[in-house]
Amino acid sequence: MKTNLILAFLIVFSNALFGQIKPDQSKDYNNLEEALKNPEMIYRLDLSNQRVKLDTINWTKFTNLTYLNLKNDHLKEIPIGITTLKSLKTIDLSGNDFNILPSDFSNLTALEEVFLNDEKKMNLPKTLNILAKLPNLKSLHLENDHLKSLPSELLRFKNLEKLYLGNNELKQIPVLKTLDHLKYLDLKNNNIETDIRDMKNLNFGLKINF
Template identity: 55%
Template sequence: MKTIYLFIFVLSLLNHNHSIGQVDSLAIKKEYVNIEEALKNPEKVFRLNLSNQKIEIKSISWDKFVNLEYLSFKNDHLKEVPKEIKNLKKLKVLDLSGNDFKILPKEFSQLSNLEELFLNDEKNLKLEENIEVISLLPHLRILHLENDNLKHLPKNFFKLKSIESLYLNNNFFKEIPVEVRGLNQLNFLDLNNNKIKHELQDIKNLNFGFKINF
């Protein structure tokens, strides 16, 4: 009889742990789009999408979002990036596309787990002046610089040593930027919708060591 009760107890415990796992999985997938709702239980927020909104980001206590992995400020027309997001130690993906800032704060480099950064549609961005800060992101693997009116890359671009995938689509490049040759980890370059001549496209996979998409 004791053996039966023990079996039932173990089974119920396993079912309980399984249900907890399901809840955790759902929580990770849920995307919050309202900052007020997200602030009710910030420790449970893994994805926060504040795109196309007018929000006072300086008043937000970002250190409360201890588990945040994805954050989007897309098309929010931010004049500056809040220094306080340095406290998002688990952040992996950050979308800053479509804003009005020129310079990233030096604290930006403290996003130690950031893997993917979107800087698309940034007409005011001073790329060369931001390379140093971006290069200090130790785990950055994917960088988006799409539709930024770029004609060339800054000479210090080689400092982005950890970049594996680089998206330069919808710009004004007339040739493959030589600066990418200094990116030793690069394995994919997207140059779709640029002004690169067809004869240059014919050598897209020769002598570069990485795949190029035109």
């Protein structure tokens, strides 16, 4: 009995000593310097509303990063190093000053959700062309982007399930029948006449939120 207790203690002690205890995958780190101490242990990194230098970071060390928030960071360009984040599933680039995403953005093959809200300078057609190459992208946020219509490039998305277009300037419900996997369309706070009762003629089987 004593032997078993001693063995159990040694296992717990060795795990703690050598860092084998799994980190909290739900914790958001918002201090870059702290995150850089053990980047392989970081799963969620929130650098929103900060002015941080991202070009000098070796992003390849963040091997387990699944969530990255760079909202309102006044980025004029998206650092190319971000495209090496092979585990990344969600990225928030809202409220920045870039014109287009880097062409290598399509290397983020695990990416499932992208936030591009509150963009003033973004070239949407070119950006959509790049995003359409992401094989696992399921959710796209284009809210408060002053959109009066949707570029045809959006119809190239193959696996998109949720599209958020709230707080824009759309006057008509966009026809998105070619987006075979689309299940949810958010159109709240647009200039659309909502007295249309039968949505099936436009987007059969699609849940639309006004």
